[in-house]
Amino acid sequence: MIVKLKDIAKRAGVSQATVSLALNDSPLVRVETAEHIKELAKDLGYQPNTLARGLARRRSGTIGLVVPDIESAYYAQLIRHIDDATQRAGYKLLLAISNDSLQKERSILGGFLANKVEGVLIAPINKEQDDLTYLEALKMHGTPLVFTSAYYPGVNAPFVMTDLAEGTYLLVKYLLSSGHRKIAFLCGSKRVSTTYLRLEGYARAMQEFGLKVDPSAYLECRAVDYDQGYKAAVDIAARRPDAIITMNDMMALGVINALLSLNIRVPEDISVAGYDNNIFSRISFVPITTVAQDLKSLGRYSVAMLQKILQGEEIVAGQKLEPKLVIRQSTAIKK
Amino acid sequence: MIVKLKDIAKRAGVSQATVSLALNDSPLVRVETAEHIKELAKDLGYQPNTLARGLARRRSGTIGLVVPDIESAYYAQLIRHIDDATQRAGYKLLLAISNDSLQKERSILGGFLANKVEGVLIAPINKEQDDLTYLEALKMHGTPLVFTSAYYPGVNAPFVMTDLAEGTYLLVKYLLSSGHRKIAFLCGSKRVSTTYLRLEGYARAMQEFGLKVDPSAYLECRAVDYDQGYKAAVDIAARRPDAIITMNDMMALGVINALLSLNIRVPEDISVAGYDNNIFSRISFVPITTVAQDLKSLGRYSVAMLQKILQGEEIVAGQKLEPKLVIRQSTAIKK
DNA sequence: CTGAAAGCGCTTACAG
DNA sequence: CTGAAAGCGCTTACAG
Numbered sequence: 198m199i200v201k202l203k204d205i206a207k208r209a210g211v212s213q214a215t216v217s218l219a220l221n222d223s224p225l226v227r228v229e230t231a232e233h234i235k236e237l238a239k240d241l242g243y244q245p246n247t248l249a250r251g252l253a254r255r256r257s258g259t260i261g262l263v264v265p266d267i268e269s270a271y272y273a274q275l276i277r278h279i280d281d282a283t284q285r286a287g288y289k290l291l292l293a294i295s296n297d298s299l300q301k302e303r304s305i306l307g308g309f310l311a312n313k314v315e316g317v318l319i320a321p322i323n324k325e326q327d328d329l330t331y332l333e334a335l336k337m338h339g340t341p342l343v344f345t346s347a348y349y350p351g352v353n354a355p356f357v358m359t360d361l362a363e364g365t366y367l368l369v370k371y372l373l374s375s376g377h378r379k380i381a382f383l384c385g386s387k388r389v390s391t392t393y394l395r396l397e398g399y400a401r402a403m404q405e406f407g408l409k410v411d412p413s414a415y416l417e418c419r420a421v422d423y424d425q426g427y428k429a430a431v432d433i434a435a436r437r438p439d440a441i442i443t444m445n446d447m448m449a450l451g452v453i454n455a456l457l458s459l460n461i462r463v464p465e466d467i468s469v470a471g472y473d474n475n476i477f478s479r480i481s482f483v484p485i486t487t488v489a490q491d492l493k494s495l496g497r498y499s500v501a502m503l504q505k506i507l508q509g510e511e512i513v514a515g516q517k518l519e520p521k522l523v524i525r526q527s528t529a530i531k532k
Numbered sequence: 533m534i535v536k537l538k539d540i541a542k543r544a545g546v547s548q549a550t551v552s553l554a555l556n557d558s559p560l561v562r563v564e565t566a567e568h569i570k571e572l573a574k575d576l577g578y579q580p581n582t583l584a585r586g587l588a589r590r591r592s593g594t595i596g597l598v599v600p601d602i603e604s605a606y607y608a609q610l611i612r613h614i615d616d617a618t619q620r621a622g623y624k625l626l627l628a629i630s631n632d633s634l635q636k637e638r639s640i641l642g643g644f645l646a647n648k649v650e651g652v653l654i655a656p657i658n659k660e661q662d663d664l665t666y667l668e669a670l671k672m673h674g675t676p677l678v679f680t681s682a683y684y685p686g687v688n689a690p691f692v693m694t695d696l697a698e699g700t701y702l703l704v705k706y707l708l709s710s711g712h713r714k715i716a717f718l719c720g721s722k723r724v725s726t727t728y729l730r731l732e733g734y735a736r737a738m739q740e741f742g743l744k745v746d747p748s749a750y751l752e753c754r755a756v757d758y759d760q761g762y763k764a765a766v767d768i769a770a771r772r773p774d775a776i777i778t779m780n781d782m783m784a785l786g787v788i789n790a791l792l793s794l795n796i797r798v799p800e801d802i803s804v805a806g807y808d809n810n811i812f813s814r815i816s817f818v819p820i821t822t823v824a825q826d827l828k829s830l831g832r833y834s835v836a837m838l839q840k841i842l843q844g845e846e847i848v849a850g851q852k853l854e855p856k857l858v859i860r861q862s863t864a865i866k867k
Numbered sequence: 868c869t870g871a872a873a874g875c876g877c878t879t880a881c882a883g
Numbered sequence: 884c885t886g887a888a889a890g891c892g893c894t895t896a897c898a899g
Contacts (some may be wrong), residue, residue, distance in 0.1 A: 199673065201892060212870045217894060227868055242669075244646040248592060249892035251583040252875045259783075268608045268811075277602050280629060289643070292627050294615060308624070311579040334577075338534065423815055427591065450815055457817065476603075480758055480785055482817040536876060547886045552878060563885055584876035587891045 204293035210501045220245070247289075251313060259289045260343075260503060261309035264320045264474040265297040270475040271445065271492070272320060275346065281316065286504055288315070297322045302409050310338055316503045323421065325388045341506040345499040347390045348515070355506070356515040357499040361391060364488035364520030365398030368442060368470055368512070371522055373406045376467060376531025381414050383429045383452065385421045385444055392417075392444070395472075399442075407524045413438025414438075418448075426451025434459055438467060440528065446471035446478040449485050453527060457482075464529035474523050484525035491518055543576070544569050555580070569660075580663055582624075586648060594624045595838060596644035597680075600632040605810040606780065606827070607655060610681065613831025614653065625649070632657045638666045638785045645673055652837045655681040657726045658756065660723045676841040680834040682726045684851065690841070691850040693832040696726060699823040699855030700733030703777060703805055706857055708741045711866025712803060716749050718764045718787065720756045720779055727779070729750075734777075747771075753783075761786025769794055773802060775863065781806035781813040784820050790864060794819075794850035799864035809858050819860035826853055 198311065206213040211230065219231040220238060251257040262279055264272045283290045291314055295502050299322060309317055317340060332352050335342050344356035351415065371527035372380055382399060385392040403410050416433060418425040426448035430441065434456060443449045449471030453463050453479050463483050474489035498516055506512055541548040546565065555573060565573040586592040597614055599607045604793060611627065618625045620648050626649055629639035634657060667687050679691035707715055717734055720727040731750065738745050751768060753760040761783035765776065770789060778784045786805030788798050791822055798804050798818050806813050809824035833851055841847055 199684040203893095205890080213893085214871080214895080215869055218869090221894085225868065230868080244642065245894050246587070247647050248583045250873090250894075252581070252587055252877085252895040253892080255894095257583060267602070268605065268729050270603065273603045273608050277629060277876065280602075289647070294612060307579065312582050312624070423811070454815065476758070477815075480782075480789065480812075482789060503716060528752075538876080548877085549879080549887080550885055553885090560884065582877050584891090585878075585894085588876075588878040590878095590891065617873085762881095778898080 200243050201246075202243075205234065205238050205241060205243060209237055219290075220371065220525075222229050228351060235444070250358035257313040258290075259291050259312065259314045260316045260318065260372050260500075261291045261293065261306075261312070261457065261515070262313040262318045262320070263293050263302055263305050265295050265322045267294050268431060270447070270477060271473050271490075272348075274475065274492045275320065275496055278493050279500060282500035286500055288500075295322055298323060299324070299326050299328075306331060310335070314340065316341045316343070316507055318343055318345050318499055318503060320344075321390070323347075323385060325386055325391055326470060341503060343499055343503045345495065347441055350388075350390060353513075355502055355512045357502055358515070358517060359490040359520050360517040361394040361494065361520070362398035362401070362450070363490055364472065364490075364522075365395040365442070366402045367398075367520065367522045368472075368486075368488050369399050369402035370405065371524070372440050372442070372468065372470070372528065373402060373408070375528070377528075378408070379411075379414070379436075379438040380437070380440045381416060381431075381433055381438040382445045383416050383421075383426060383441060383448060385418060387415070387417060395444070395526045418444075421445055421448055423447045423451040427455040431459065434467070436460055439531070440468035440470065442470045443472065445473045446475050446481075446485055446487055449487070449527070450477050450481050452482060453485070464527050468528035470528055474521075476483060478523070478525065481527070483527045486525045486528040487523050489521040489522075489523050494518055535578050536581070539576060540569065540573050540576060556835070557723075581710055585839060592624075592648040593622070594626050594647065594649045595651045595657070596626045596628065596641075596647070596649040596652065597653045598628050598630050598637055598640050598644075600630050600657045602629050605782070605812060606808055606825075607681075609810065609827045610655065610831055613828050614680070614835060615679065617832045617835035621835055625837075630657055632659060634659070634661050634663075640669060641666060644669070645675065649675065649866045651676045651678070651842055653678055653834055653838060655678050655679075656684050656725070657684075658720060658724055658726065660721055678834055678838045678841070679850075680830065682724070685725060688848075690837055690847045692830060693839055693850070693852060694825040694830065694855050695852040696729040697733035697736070697853070698852075699807065699857075700777070701728040701737045702733075702857045703807075703821075703823050704734050704737035704860070705740065705777050707777070707805070707863065708737060708802065710863070713743070713861075714746075714771075714773040715748070715750060715777060716768055716771070716773040718753055718761060718768075718776060718778045718783060718833070720753060722750070724754060730779070739763075750838070753779075756780055756783055758782045758786040760801060762790040765790035766794065769796055769802070774866070775803035775805065777805045777807075779807055781808050781810050781816075781820055781822055784822070784862070785812050785816050786790075788816060788818055796806050799862050803863035805863055809856075812859070813860065816862070818862050821860045821863040822858050824856040824858050826856075830852055 218232040332496040430452040471487040478485035554569040756779040765787040805823040813820035
């Protein structure tokens with residue numbers, strides 16, 4: 198039989214209210230009574246029904262997280278850290294996968310509302326978005342929203358993310374200072390934040406070296422994965438850039454494998470760099486120079502920010518985390 | 533304002549009960565009334581409170597899934613397919629990560645019970661387990677359990693998994709018939725099902741070729757990941773096996789990179805094979821021969837089996853899915 | 868400090 | 884076909 202508050206109350210010879218208060222560490226109940234009740238609850242294997250609790254408290258104790266993709270190393274890692282952080286903060290995590298579809302994301306958020314999540318963390322999809330008005334509905338409901346990893350331009354909500362521009366800036370500066378000049382960038386859609394911020398960093402580094410940005414250096418890819426990296430590298434190899442930089446490590450790996458298969462040496466003939474510093478940059482046959490994102494902090498701060506908002510703090514600003522350049526063997530030092 | 537059943541009732545001029553029935557497609561309410569109510573609900577943006585609903589129905593509409601790890605490509609893929617399948621079946625998925633710890637798994641299951649999940653899917657941890665009695669507690673509660681991917685020996689519950697023995701059998705048979713004789717196996721703990729089943733397949737293939745299994749062919753690794761593969765390969769290379777097989781593609785990739793770095797050619801000097809047929813076997817500089825697991829079916833069938841049990845079917849047997857050999861360039865054809 | 872009672876937002880017999 | 888009422892298992896003012 199499943200044991201309820203009432204059962205414990207009967208056994209303890211007190212009212213159900215007292216049991217509830219005791220179990221929730223209310224100062225309203227005498228210490229000895231409370232201890233006795235707790236012991237009893239433990240013995241009986243009491244598990245509070247979270248549905249009933251949530252309904253009564255008007256708080257589900259749950260926060261929702263939407264990610265575009267769970268099979269990418271980046272998001273998988275992020276999920277784990279957010280999971281850790283939410284648990285530590287005493288919340289349960291409701292995870293949903295938008296599969297890079299805005300429509301799916303929208304229906305997920307509807308579900309979140311029905312489930313009475315107290316707040317929402319969104320890792321935005323990596324495509325252009327048009328109608329984001331449903332995000333406003335969230336606010337109407339009084340459910341706070343924090344972007345994690347990136348943001349949707351035009352949506353007024355705080356975010357926590359790596360300073361992507363700075364990361365690319367550091368990388369390109371390094372490449373320039375080690376003698377590269379023609380640096381091709383295999384990027385994503387220029388209208389999504391994760392791309393245009395990186396382009397900013399690229400341009401800043403070039404400018405610092407007194408170089409003009411050649412617009413043809415940017416190669417917008419439909420997706421930012423291994424296969425697109427591979428394909429784009431084959432296309433671009435003939436132009437003989439000094440270096441190719443990418444949106445992430447997977448893509449860089451695709452580039453490297455493509456170049457090697459064309460008998461182009463990495464890094465002797467062309468340098469290649471990734472982004473993220475995840476498993477793929479380590480396991481590449483030619484270990485990949487990359488930009489590290491601190492996903493543990495990203496996860497923690499995202500949850501922390503949401504928590505602050507839930508506690509009534511007014512937050513508008515975003516928070517940017519420092520990226521770090523990780524130099525491995527896929528980039529050369531020229532001359 | 534958040535709209536409730538009562539609000540719709542007031543607008544429609546009917547009782548709250550009628551609204552509830554209408555929204556749940558009860559045949560007890562006249563079609564026109566129902567349609568009017570549904571339209572109204574839609575206009576008002578009604579979202580039923582799932583907490584209240586779950587409490588009243590004594591059914592949460594939720595199933596729980598525990599996986600040991602979310603950062604592995606295998607589990608990430610499995611999660612996605614299970615997520616798909618549960619949604620299609622009209623359930624919500626509660627995901628939790630046991631981090632390969634039995635204690636964590638146990639506390640997760642406690643949480644699942646508190647959340648009134650209707651059934652549980654467990655992808656077992658990959659270590660030896662001792663005390664699994666808490667799984668019995670689940671049954672006491674009447675919460676059905678289905679193992680997915682593997683099972684715990686001694687726990688009486690149905691499972692859905694790839695026929696791992698058969699997969700290894702196919703692989704080893706292929707290696708033997710293409711001229712390999714000394715086949716080293718970098719495996720996990722022999723006491724977990726995912727290892728000992730594979731060993732069974734290995735032995736069966738050897739036997740079929742009239743060969744004796746050399747016990748030193750098995751190298752039990754503490755973990756079955758890239759780093760362990762790399763390390764074990766370095767250790768074992770001196771013995772000059774004809775082939776090295778592993779527990780998964782990541783591990784095989786570690787082996788290949790280790791061998792290449794020792795100037796041992798793959799597959800000319802030593803053949804290497806993985807398991808799973810996931811991204812890592814494709815992106816390896818030397819694409820990896822492997823055994824494909826059909827994770828989409830695995831996910832679907834796992835959910836389907838749980839659903840059957842929830843609908844009252846008595847199921848005891850497990851279900852094994854056919855593996856498939858995928859031949860790539862990491863294994864040679866000798867002689 | 869403790870108990871009786873109302874309420875959270877649904878569902879579901881039970882009458883009519 | 885529809886409504887009034889009880890109940891799901893908690894929490895929380897309100898009295899005492």
